[in-house]
Amino acid sequence: MGVEKFGPVRVGLLGIGTVGGGTFEVLWRNRQEITRRAGRRIEITQVADRDVDHARRIVADRARVLDDAAAVVADPAIDIVVELIGGTGVALKLVLAAIEAGKHVVTANKALLAMHGNEIFAAASRRGVMVAFEAAVAGGIPIIKALREGLSANRIESIAGIINGTTNFILSEMRDKGLAFDAVLAEAQRLGYAEADPTFDIEGVDAAHKATILAALAFGIPVQFDKCYVEGISTLQSTDIKFAEQLGYRIKLLAITRRRERGEGPHGIELRVHPTLIPARRLIANVEGAMNAVxxxxxxxxxxxYYGKGAGAEPTASAVVADLIDVARVLTADPENRVPHLAFQAESISDLPILPMDDVETAYYLRMRVADEPGVLADLARILADGEISIDALLQREPGAGEDQTDIVLLTHVTFERRVNQAIARIEALPTVLSKVVRIRLEELA
Amino acid sequence: MGVEKFGPVRVGLLGIGTVGGGTFEVLWRNRQEITRRAGRRIEITQVADRDVDHARRIVADRARVLDDAAAVVADPAIDIVVELIGGTGVALKLVLAAIEAGKHVVTANKALLAMHGNEIFAAASRRGVMVAFEAAVAGGIPIIKALREGLSANRIESIAGIINGTTNFILSEMRDKGLAFDAVLAEAQRLGYAEADPTFDIEGVDAAHKATILAALAFGIPVQFDKCYVEGISTLQSTDIKFAEQLGYRIKLLAITRRRERGEGPHGIELRVHPTLIPARRLIANVEGAMNAVxxxxxxxxxxxYYGKGAGAEPTASAVVADLIDVARVLTADPENRVPHLAFQAESISDLPILPMDDVETAYYLRMRVADEPGVLADLARILADGEISIDALLQREPGAGEDQTDIVLLTHVTFERRVNQAIARIEALPTVLSKVVRIRLEELA
Structure with missing residues (x-):
């Protein structure tokens, strides 16, 4: 082809499961389109998978198939290694070995980068190779590129993302159908939207891996997964989804990271994943089903x-292959003048701390069951006032005939989490408050 | 600063109006953040503007101010020229002169690129310089980068964009307040959302410039502004916005470009800007006010x-400065291995034709005033059936007491525009049809 200015780039694919298979197929199906863009062919010449028979069925005679990933990594005939094995065990070893062997690496492994990114990027910088990871956050949505390049003129202030499709599907279904969490989870598993062991998704761990990466890119800080606050959706009740709706809000599992360098309280970065009320009229509140948005x-x-599919074979492959094209272009660039792995030059990574949850500033939805007696509201109002927490809205259900209990729902203005925790402890100690206080954070995203 | 691996990049800014002023300020305000990202300083060292006094008030002693843009372009001390003059006269001359002088160019000028892009990009390729233009489409939204790089693994099928804030503001207001076009336009002018001469915006020309650029990037075709179908919103009636709403749709001025290489009819690219019904539940239907989305x-x-502000000093500056950072990084790359201007290698640009409107396939909203007589519907149904146009929905207003006329609103399934035009001619010839047929295109965007 006349458009090929350079020789083909030879890629070794480690792991040909769902995303690996998608990557192989997209790169093959669109090879002409991709060569027209990249100016050179990008070919997966070797595929390593423990299940060699499965790999052969997909690959046929289009690449060499072997069961030894380490051999692919070490082969001088490979320019770029694509790691799609997942996990933080063998994947870490192979990625580090590839870097040491002077190969560029493309990976979709968010757990690996959230937990070992600093070590991996430092090794890559020493060896002058790229580690590209667009597929690690929000699947096919080019959010890494937007943060590292598209928005590079900006001081990033805040990010809020729906970056786990499973939980967004479950929350959408709970709201649409008024069903309980357990029922919807079972349905999601049946439909393939949730894994057999859904813990990482529903407890927010997957979103936290991705949030950790986004925070590093946005603020120029190291990846610090251990500092990310994580709260999932498994204890969320339909009642609260309904009350939120009455107040004009929807509940989403949001990954939030925000710079705080003004106002009272210590300065630093907020990094947290938890169910969050957001105004129903915001565009992101209308991101439904398994879709992602940042x-x-x-x-x-x-x-x-930025909106799109956050998972699935081909959407994720879209990002993996885009990274391959990027890396192919960068092969002829000065290694010192590339887009830095974490958006900022390694020498200028900031030590701005990640704030503990006590110091986080947000608004709150509080729900409690109370005795239908005079004075309850006065007690609540006094406790909140003592804590310098102001009330934005209040909803009190009329008790039914013969009932002597009712629900109070409160929305607070923005305050410190520490203050709310202290207030909740005092509220729960009131004899007229008959339940634990349900506490869900609220963000206006304005 | 320890992060500076290369010397500063010296930029000449041509035109310091709204966007130029924003660019100067953003680059100055965020200079530390930008140096941390780019690894080198990026400095506007010269500013040319016909209004030297105005320029001096903004720039103060932070750059040299002169009134001779040609001198900046010719100065060997300048690495990158930023063209923010606008228009296709002097801007074209200066951009070509900058390229000939071996300077990289950053521009926000969509009219220039839509009309002279092929010439400009060819000259740039000959001289081995970059012409970057993220700010030319959708302001601060990094949509050019998404198409050229983020989605480079894909065969792009279709694009639909709200890429003119003025018209989206007007349409949002017409719907919200039930006002007529003229009233809302006057209000938009008062608020600064519309120019004193709003023709380019309201007649769809600005959106067509941008659509032309998006089509080239998506499909690897030359820019062909003269082939873009353009229809604005100035004749749109509130009545139709209301009927659309009753049917579950919103009307937006959409820029649409789509690849058609399957099915009956000639193959090629659709490229068109016109008011469009889209289902109200689509996320893009909920993009309100002056916001853009693609x-x-x-x-x-x-x-x-991709969603954000499509205009304004700082959102546009965000894109201009991101381009400056990109170009600064590319300075050390092999010119042959850069991201191509129009996403595809110049040698592999396709000659896939842009289809004439007659060959476009879409669905339609048709409204007409009819005599309240038996047989009207039968006549309409026969004409549509003759044209192989099938009806998706029909709304007939009950005539008021004493009225002998009423409105019929029809939605068709997807068909060829030629067939609808022929059917409309026949419908308008019916004695029972008392008005011109109002015809608005409809896209499901599914």
Missing amino acids: WVKGDAVGETM | WVKGDAVGETM
């Missing part, structure tokens, strides 16, 4: 949002 | 959407 606010650009 | 469908990634 809302980013920068000082120059203002609000932006 | 929906892109690729064969691997599926649906994606």
Whole structure:
């Protein structure tokens, strides 16, 4: 082809499961389109998988299939290694071995980068190779590229993302059908939207891996997964989804990271994943089903949002292959003048701390069961006032005939989490408060 | 600063109006953040503007101010020229002169690129310089980068964009307040959302410039502004916005470009800007006010959407400065191995034709005033059946007491525009049809 200015780039694929298979197929199906873009062929010449028979069925005679990933990594005929094995065991060893062997690496492994990214990127910088990971966050949505390059003029202020499709599907179904969490989870598993062991998704761990990566890119800090606050959706009740709706809000599992360098309280970065009330009229509140969306606010650009499929074979492959094309282009660039792995030059990574949850500032939805007696509201109001927490809205259900209990739902203005925790302890100690206080955080995203 | 691996990049800014002023300020305000990202300083060292006094008030002593843009372009001390003059006269001359002088160019000028892009990009390729233009489409939203790089693994199928804030603001207001076009336009002018001469915006020309650029990037075709079908919103009536709403749709001015290489009819690219009904439940239907959004469908990634401010000093500056950072990084790359201007290698640009409107396939909203007589519907149904146009929905207003006329609103399934035009001619010839047929295109965006 006349468009090929350079020789083909030879890729070794480690792991040909769902995403690996998608990557192989997309790169093959669109090879002409991709060569027209990249100016050179990008070919998967070797595929390593423990299940060699399965790999052969997909690959046929289009690449060499072997069961030894380490051999692919070590082969001088390979320019780029694509790691799609997952996990943080053998994947870490192979990625580090590939880097040491002077190969560029493309990976979709968010757990690996959230937990070992600093070590991996440092090794890559020493060896002058790229580690590309667009597929690690929000599948096919080019959010890593948007943060590292598209918004590079901005001081990023805040990110809020729906970056786990399983939980967004479950929350959408709970709201639409008024069903309980357990029933919807079972349905999601039946439909393939949730894994047999859904813990990582429903407890927010997957979203936290991705949030950790986004925070590093946005603020120029190291990846610090252990500092990310994580709360999943498994204890969320339909009641609260309904009350939120009455108040004009929807509940989403949001990954939030935000710079705080003004106002009272210590300065630093908020990094947290938890169910969150957001105004129903916000675009991101209308992201339904298994779709993902990331809302980013920068000082120059203002609000932006990126929407698409966050998982699945081909959407994820879209990002893996885009990384391959990027790396192929970068092969002829000065290694010192590439886009830095974590968006900022390694020498200028900031030590701005990640704030403990006590110091986080947000608004709150509080629900409690109370005795239908005079004075209950006065007690609540006094406790909140003592804690310097102001009330934004209050909803009190009329007790049914013969009932001597009712629900109170409160929305607070933005305050410190520490204050709310202290207030909740005092509220729960009131004799007229008959339940634990349900506490869900609330963000206006304005 | 320890992060500076290369010397500063010296930029000449041509035109310091709204966007130029924003660019100067963003680059100055975020200079530390930008140096941390780019690894080198990026400095506007010269500013040319016909209004030297105005320029001096903004720039103060932070750059040299002169009134001779040609001198900046010719100065060997300048690495990158930023063209923010606008228009296709002097801007074209200066951009070509900058390229000939071996400077990289950053521009926000969509009219220039839509009309002279082929010449400009060819000259740039000959001289081995970059012409970057993220700010030319959808302001601060990094949609050019998403198409050229983020989605580079995909065969792009379809794009639909709200890429003119003025018209989206007007349409949002017409719907919200039930006001007529003229009233809302006057209000938009008062608020600064519309220019004193709003023709380019309201007649769809601005959106067509941008659509032309998006089509080239998506499909690897030359820019062909003269082939873009353009229909604005100035004749749109509130009545139709209301009927659309009753049927579950919203009307937006969409820029649409789509690949058609299957099915009956000639193959090629659709490229068109016109008011469009879209289902109210689609995320893009809920993009309100002056915001922009671009929906892109690729064969691997599926649906994606990009949302943000499409205009304004700092959102546009966000894109201009991101381009400056990109160009600064590319300075050390092999010119042959850069991201191509129009996403595809110049040698592999396709000659897939842009289809004439007659060959476009879409669905339609048709409204007409009819005599309240038996047989009207039968006549309509026969004409549509003769044209092989099938009806998806029909709304007939009950005539008021004493009225002998009423409105019929029809939605058709997808068909060829030629067939609908022929059917409309026949419908308008019916004695029972008392008005011209109002015809608005409809896209499901599914």
